[in-house]
Amino acid sequence: MPQSRPISPLTLLAAACVAFLCSCATPEAEIRPDIKVLAETPAEPASAAATPASGASAVAARASATRPAAAPSGPPLPPFATVTQGSRRVDGMLTLWQKDDKVWLELKPEDFNKPMFFSPKVSQGLGEGGLFGGSMLSAYGAWGAPRIVEFRKIHNLVQLVALNETFRARAGTPQAHAVDADYSTSLIGSTPVASQPDGASHGVLIEANNLFLVDTLGMAIHLQQMFRQGYGFDQRNSYFDSVRGSADEVMFDVTAHYFTQSIANSFPNAPAGAPQPTIPSFIPDARSLFLGLHYSLARLPEKPMATRPADPRVGFFTTTVADFTDDQVRSPRERFINHWRLEKKDPAAEMSEPVRPITYWLDRSIPLKYRDAITRGILEWNKAFEKIGFRNAIVVKVQPEDAAFDTLDVGATSVRWAVNAEPIYDAIGPTHVDPRSGEILDAGISIESVASRNLRADRVQVLERASASGLASLLQAPASELAPAAEASAAPKPFGLDAQACLAGDFESEQADYGLDVLEARGDIDPDSPQADAFVQAYLTNVTMHEVGHTLGLRHNFRASRMNTDKDLSDPGFTQTHPLSGSVMDYPPINLPRPGEPVVKPFDNTLGPYDYWAIEYAYKPMPAGTTPAQEKAELLKIAARNTEPGLDYGTDEDNYLGVDPAALQGDLGADPVAYAQKRFAIARDLFTRQESRTLRPDEDYAVLRRSVRYALRDAVRASGVLLRQLGGVATLRDFPGSGRDPMQPVPAAQQRAALDTLVDGVLAPDSFRISPALQRRLAPDFLERGDVSAGGDPVSTDYPVESVMLDFQRQLLFALMSDGLAQRLEDSAPKLDRPAQALAPSEVYARITRALWSDADNFGAGGKGDIPARRRELQRDHVNRLAVVLLRTPGGVRVDLRSTLRAEAASLLPRIQAAQRRPGLSEASRLHLADCAETLRAALNAPMERAGF
Template structure:
């Protein structure tokens, strides 16, 4: 009896105790997530409000998907580069389960074996490292699904904000986990993508000036970071091989299954998937058109200008035989910009004018563009307006120019929108296009200002259509050929037809370095001939400076701000000077293929190089350098609450007051820096060695010294300008002679020039004014070269962005800036 009573009590006790999960097993997902908010979609997740955690349900193992981070809200400083909408790098990832753990693994698509032989593929896979981004402990499972805590992974500094702040010398910061949290309004799941957003805070000491200018408490920098998990495109996309004669960004990888007789590196272009409903038809609608959506936060009239400029690309797709294949719309109120299905043009605000970007999310396996993302800086239009203000502004009795200035600025925005969207279509810069009748919006354009009578005309400042090169590039990249077509042959015909129209392609590597050699490939230049265009630009500059007066700013504006309008007028020639300097030692070339009939390489004729030298020396004459007398009595020190260190005005050696020698010093230094570039000087030496009739470095230095040291040095303003120019030439030549990286002959000729200057300057000249400082520098150079100070230069105020490009981004990404396409 007592045993029955004991059994009864035991059974009763068991019923009172809740069921426990057996040791060594996980609870079910449904039990574990009871009471949590469920978000079904591409990747189902759960929000645990009590713990502030995101639990991710993984139901597909060893299935590849795309992951990339984004900066959802930025810092607001162009110089740091942490802008709203900044894209991180794409990663192909897959989840692999090992016992109680799940790894997020990134395969190495840089090295492949495109073959059906599994063992050959495995040999490549095992030869190169993969990357494990995170390891997750399984918290629950059910059927073939597991649940993991995604929160720690989401709280990482995935966009490299700490690195960006450090590289821009804004302080040493670190992620503060106690000030990070999920941001639920932008964490959601869509049919093809799942999105997570977090608030992250970086803390540090001694923040730099850029941070102090934009962060309320600069020792605590808070922004929002976004993580995207995206379904990869379905099969059927056909990759197109890259051709260096026509510009497209894209992917490249090693294919170890390639026969030894063929190149092992494979290169393919990036482009959207676009197919004709009828590939045989001359004109056909697209199966699925490319649609771009504009940020509805963009104000008018800018909104309309951006939509019109973006829509220009439909002209190019029409040329490729598509009907309405490219469209632009305002993002609907019920659409979410995070949805991968929306190509987005985003309007971004910063504390200073800055760069705009066109980037793409691509499938790293194929190069297919999944989403285009454009970032446009809102202050850019104000810089364009400022330049127009200096050229034609009159705020006295004539107010008609206000609409003219605004129209020029809006036309620039149209071109800018087309340019950035062009990057997201796969196109890089084409910097030779400006010399081919403005053939591409993918060049960096400066306004074409023309002198008409005594006035400056801006009616043709910017083009209002897509360029001819742009049409050919879209025809080549997006043409959908009928089945059975020899695609490679047809694509080659397109390139040949483009060349027959006088259109070619050269890009950043051909234009950006100061030492670059092609005389027609440059940023912000115009015209078919760099020398002729510099002469024309100098005439526009002369008229602008002759007419410069206080009416360039509205009544009631501090007179000190007149300098901000003066800066781009005084330096109006800066980029054309750089273009003309490339004629010296210049070489004209193409991206020719063997047998395609293109001219390969030729040295710029000697007569053209000497014309360039003459005009460059003329830019350093005292007549060109002199600041208009009106300005010397019209620009007072900056008033209270107007920064004396504004980057929009000239640096100065006179303290608070305007420095009449600062603008000339910036201009002279600019010209000398380009003329005496060590690599350019080396080309001048070499071309003269092969052709005695060519311009050589010795002749360049001889003409430079004659032009500068024959000028009178007296106590007048022009005399001070000549003294400053003489000093800058001596400093630059001493620096060139001491440059251990320079060609030996270059250093030798620079050394001889320094000694020649020594004989010219002497202890005194007519008028009783001494060249004593130059003599002292040369004496130091001869006796103790190590103690010669580096040239002291007042750098010119920022020029770009009158439009795009940026050094900090290049240093971070290792790529040409701004309009950089991944």
């Protein structure tokens, strides 16, 4: 490095002016007032090996290395030994020094501009709001995502910078310069250099407090959004619980305090649906709360793992990068699957143990009685790895009580036990991934104790009266296809979770509760028997298998549940020897027999054919010397097997973005109509059995209430399966040459069968009837109802069965008469070989009218009987829907829809008028019919408003 020339007074004056102007322009002091820049000294040169090859981080790194040092000012930095005097040394990937409440990081010259893996986790949560102890923060949390970071030394300031690994180009190409110029890195934190370089190591000290005893993850923002309160980070009352190190990692365990001076109350006269301030439910004083945060800085693999391309026919989580090296390709985006680095010890052997197995640690928090069931769920995946030549690819170890490590440490893939007061997932399996290659570096499964703690207990998360948005989810229909009340909640999402977060455990837990109720009511199982315990153990094994699949990289597969016929699923012998679904990555309901049929296996305890196939695609070793072209051909050959039975794949997007009738949650069996009819029969049978159920003296009536609630929810979910058949188009992921068309409409006969089952099973006057005697016994759990602080239900004393059923019927009616469904029917019809035979919207409307107004036909023919209150409500909704379409400005709906509904209204009006003349009607029914007739008459005679005139 050339010697510095003497600096002239004029140069110093110019530099001072520039520095003053820059300090006025920079927002750094406003953004991070805790950052202070001390006297600047020349930066230590970084090693050549640590210099980034390409990417957005390269420009900043080079600028850092070449920026000239400013003239020294202020007092000199203290010697290294002076700062560390009396401190405890912690050896690890980076050396740490701790003295009382201060922690310093020792950074040697080679530690600067060296990529590291930054992994944040929540070690202590709130029991609600998505902040649960033991949670791995993932890419779903905007601030808490794992990242590749590096330390940069800029004069006497050290920055911890998150690198931008999404955009890249091959080093040394002109495109790499363009990438560097176009994409920015992000600052995680910064701190001044705290010492002179050490004489032996040449390392300098930086204060870790300024990096990790600040609101690094933006939790204050999350708390503000979640509760609408003014929470802020309180540094004075935050502290390090521990700092630890290992050869490949340093760990900081922080207790972070968040505080607000005052608590906001709800706003009076706020618009419906507007977010309102709330307070955390499970802390002693809502103004103050602590969060435990676990930060890890870990060594990255020296050589990134070879990537494996994503294929849409096999479902894996993916890492996406934009590589601009080749501007001839259609898109710069490259997607490769996330998976573990698994290599054979003996590459030439047909069967070999891996160099490094995937090790799952059972956290010491897991109750002893459940560890075997969870272990079985983990090790079941070894069967898939054995098929591709790995012996003991997965191993299970138990964390000792006196272990010096935490299962939150990077590389300690774990299964933990949670006791959240407000569970929203029951089980979840996130991963942390190397963004350079898709290599899974860490994973953590969390199982909520409600999964087994008390499957007999009433789940307060199940609303007494399902909201419209909740019914939209159960009916598997967009909110736009339901009644106007079906609006998405304005509440923020729990931290670290989004629409695609895994909720399998939550669904399966409800299904396990329901299954126990059904089997107990039939006398097939005693809730206090060993059989009931085996039932819970089987459930835990099933949930574990699903979450382990996620930690191996697999996504959901919602088409897998269609693999078996209803006959096979009803056969005890078949279910004991075969998987119930094509994959454990589905959300199938509990397998229950029809009333009077023998008990069958309720949960899957073995992998399905899809699971074996997916593991083969992701983990099959390629022979030594395999060229990239040969590997690509082999992977395409594996993926092309997707047309084989049991290998169908459809995931979250197919469920909530498409009209696929098979990529659904909560269905089971190849025939959706038979499935729904079975679930309706099970629910009705349960109601009948509960009529005469004798409760033990130590029980209360809440057990009956829970059974009724679960049965009705199950019926709603089965109705959603049928609803998706109407106008449904299966979206197969085949490539050309498979012999199948990728877009396949549901046969017209199956659509009509689904419609008939919906109308006759749900919209009929006597559907899901619950006797007055049973309704009088549906009392709440009075202790839970009153104990709001413990998660009880503060509002529901009565369980209004008629209102619940009306909500169910109303939402289904609106879905059947929605513009969206009409469009689906008309869009799918041309795809049929015989479009004229397609189910048309007019047929749907006529079928609904016949079902809802059969009372009017009976009245016109001299029939007897009044119109029940619930029936009147549904008839009124039907008339209102007809009127709304007729009064809508032309252009708002398709032409055929408007004309069809006008004809429907014109034919219905005289039937209602005839029914009005029948003697013997109640006053309420007579007024109801008169009002319906007037609504239709006014709508039919209303002048048409034309847009543009």
